[in-house]
Amino acid sequence: MILKVLMAQLFSRPVTNRFPAKYMPRSVTGFLAKVGQGKAKLVPPVPVPKGFRGKLAYDRETCIGCQLCIRVCPASVIMFKPETKKIRIHVARCTFCGQCVDVCPVDALAMTEEFLLAAYDRFDPSLIVE
Amino acid sequence: MEETRTTFEIPVGPVHPALKENIRFTFRVEGERILGVDVKPGFVHRGIEYMGMRRNLIQVLYLSERICGICSISHPIVLVQAVEQAAGIEVPPRAQYIRVIVSELERLHSHLLWAGVAAHELGFDTLLHLSWKVREAVMDILEELTGNRVDYAIPIYGGVRRDISPEQMPKVSEMIRYYRGLFEELSDTFLRDPSVEARTRNVGVLEPEEAHELLAVGPTARASGLRKDVRQDWPYLVYGDMDVRALTPEDHGLEVRGDVFDKIVVRLLEVAQSLDLIERCMEEMPDGEITSFPKLPALLAHLKKAEGEGIGRHEAPRGEVIHYVRLEAGQEGPSVWKVKAPTYSNLMPWVPMFEDQEIADIPIIAASIDPCMCCMDRVHVVRSGRPEEWTKQELLRRSWEKTRRLCG
Ligand code: SF4
Ligand code: SF4
Numbered sequence: 280m281i282l283k284v285l286m287a288q289l290f291s292r293p294v295t296n297r298f299p300a301k302y303m304p305r306s307v308t309g310f311l312a313k314v315g316q317g318k319a320k321l322v323p324p325v326p327v328p329k330g331f332r333g334k335l336a337y338d339r340e341t342c343i344g345c346q347l348c349i350r351v352c353p354a355s356v357i358m359f360k361p362e363t364k365k366i367r368i369h370v371a372r373c374t375f376c377g378q379c380v381d382v383c384p385v386d387a388l389a390m391t392e393e394f395l396l397a398a399y400d401r402f403d404p405s406l407i408v409e
Numbered sequence: 410m411e412e413t414r415t416t417f418e419i420p421v422g423p424v425h426p427a428l429k430e431n432i433r434f435t436f437r438v439e440g441e442r443i444l445g446v447d448v449k450p451g452f453v454h455r456g457i458e459y460m461g462m463r464r465n466l467i468q469v470l471y472l473s474e475r476i477c478g479i480c481s482i483s484h485p486i487v488l489v490q491a492v493e494q495a496a497g498i499e500v501p502p503r504a505q506y507i508r509v510i511v512s513e514l515e516r517l518h519s520h521l522l523w524a525g526v527a528a529h530e531l532g533f534d535t536l537l538h539l540s541w542k543v544r545e546a547v548m549d550i551l552e553e554l555t556g557n558r559v560d561y562a563i564p565i566y567g568g569v570r571r572d573i574s575p576e577q578m579p580k581v582s583e584m585i586r587y588y589r590g591l592f593e594e595l596s597d598t599f600l601r602d603p604s605v606e607a608r609t610r611n612v613g614v615l616e617p618e619e620a621h622e623l624l625a626v627g628p629t630a631r632a633s634g635l636r637k638d639v640r641q642d643w644p645y646l647v648y649g650d651m652d653v654r655a656l657t658p659e660d661h662g663l664e665v666r667g668d669v670f671d672k673i674v675v676r677l678l679e680v681a682q683s684l685d686l687i688e689r690c691m692e693e694m695p696d697g698e699i700t701s702f703p704k705l706p707a708l709l710a711h712l713k714k715a716e717g718e719g720i721g722r723h724e725a726p727r728g729e730v731i732h733y734v735r736l737e738a739g740q741e742g743p744s745v746w747k748v749k750a751p752t753y754s755n756l757m758p759w760v761p762m763f764e765d766q767e768i769a770d771i772p773i774i775a776a777s778i779d780p781c782m783c784c785m786d787r788v789h790v791v792r793s794g795r796p797e798e799w800t801k802q803e804l805l806r807r808s809w810e811k812t813r814r815l816c817g
Binding site for chain 2: 281284285294327328330331332347350351352353354374375376377378381382390
């Protein structure tokens with residue numbers, strides 16, 4: 280039985296999606312730069328479903344500074360900036376529970392489809408939303 | 410020549426390639442044969458309850474989710490039950506159905522994950538890859554329904570956070586069909602494979618009496634023929650309407666032997682049972698509200714006023730999990746929070762299971778209860794920076810002291 284499955288597998292496509300390329304590039308950032316210049320081809324990631332809980336998006340204009348999101352966030356991701364009465368989100372700590380999105384009374388927060396969030400520095404600008 | 414038999418002690422762990430998590434076994438062996446084992450847990454205590462008592466209840470919910478990465482709905486489901494009991498919160502029927510659906514999806518993925526791990530422990534990596542390939546279908550459905558592959562963040566006090574939309578229903582049905590179609594193949598590869606049978610039949614046997622006396626839970630107990638399942642014995646949510654029955658190898662037409670093979674049988678049967686439950690829930694699920702507190706600030710205010718205690722229990726993929734909470738008015742977090750994970754009850758059964766087995770069987774026997782050490786490690790006694798051990802006598806003395814204190 281298992282042999283049959285294995286033989287069939289020889290002739291079918293691998294189950295793993297070979298993101299970002301068929302063979303893992305030595306440097307992903309270098310590879311992505313090449314993709315940007317049109318010198319390499321990207322194997323796209325598996326699409327995420329609707330309602331995926333990815334990197335937070337913040338609409339500063341709408342935010343009324345009520346701090347409810349800070350109150351419910353389990354991971355102390357969100358900081359209040361008293362001078363502007365706005366918030367700063369440290370995505371590096373986020374657990375993607377979406378509780379802040381649920382609690383926001385004016386819908387200033389949302390979850391995007393972005394999930395490639397690795398960086399060497401936790402204070403990298405790509406990991407701070409404000 | 411005088412015959413001398415020497416016994417040796419082999420320590421395995423706390424950090425060992427054969428173990429996924431930290432625990433220490435000390436095996437007494439004679440040649441290849443294991444004479445006895447001493448199990449010492451306590452290496453992965455994280456103090457989660459202590460952290461929880463310093464946060465508000467909504468934050469505690471996500472902390473409880475991180476007690477176990479695999480049972481990442483079992484713990485929140487128990488916690489919300491306990492808090493709902495303490496604070497007198499009702500849960501709308503639709504929310505109860507959704508909780509059951511996600512719990513059963515979790516059982517599906519957890520058992521398939523275990524099947525892969527078990528195959529790997531046997532050195533049958535083809536089967537590991539096959540099981541985990543198949544597991545992706547349920548992971549995709551979890552992601553579809555909740556937005557996360559793990560740590561689904563679905564239950565909330567008084568209901569659930571996401572509804573299942575009509576467009577999502579067919580996707581779930583398709584997954585059920587996919588697994589039903591695969592079921593024959595899966596049980597064939599696991600139960601009729603000579604190498605799996607050779608390595609698991611009559612290995613790591615837990616006799617029914619031992620399972621009963623040592624209070625084994627979950628598939629570990631059921632594989633020894635005990636019909637024991639929280640969903641059947643103490644129905645909660647809508648499990649009472651679902652006629653859930655604890656499954657044992659007898660339901661597969663086999664005689665109960667309580668070995669590792671039987672543990673595979675039980676888990677496979679439970680995969681089929683979960684599929685049936687999910688299908689039934691989807692058919693019977695009524696329309697309506699999914700939470701009794703649509704506004705979170707109102708929920709926080711209600712919880713802050715609440716006073717009382719509650720206990721929640723749930724049949725997690727590995728067995729019974731229990732949470733106890735006490736709420737005090739004016740306090741945002743629980744004043745007491747106690748957690749008991751299934752592995753705690755399944756530790757002692759390891760002792761008879763290892764007896765008289767071979768050294769090479771250690772990994773598969775250890776894996777057969779599907780252990781989760783960091784969920785189980787809930788207490789650590791530290792005095793002046795040094796770990797301390799309390800014996801049975803010490804615990805008894807403290808218990809007597811408490812009685813005296815309470816009775817003045
Ligand atoms: S998603 Fe959860 S962890 Fe992340 S910022 Fe919002 S509340 Fe905090
Ligand atoms: S909950 Fe919404 S409005 Fe209030 S501070 Fe957070 S983002 Fe701003």
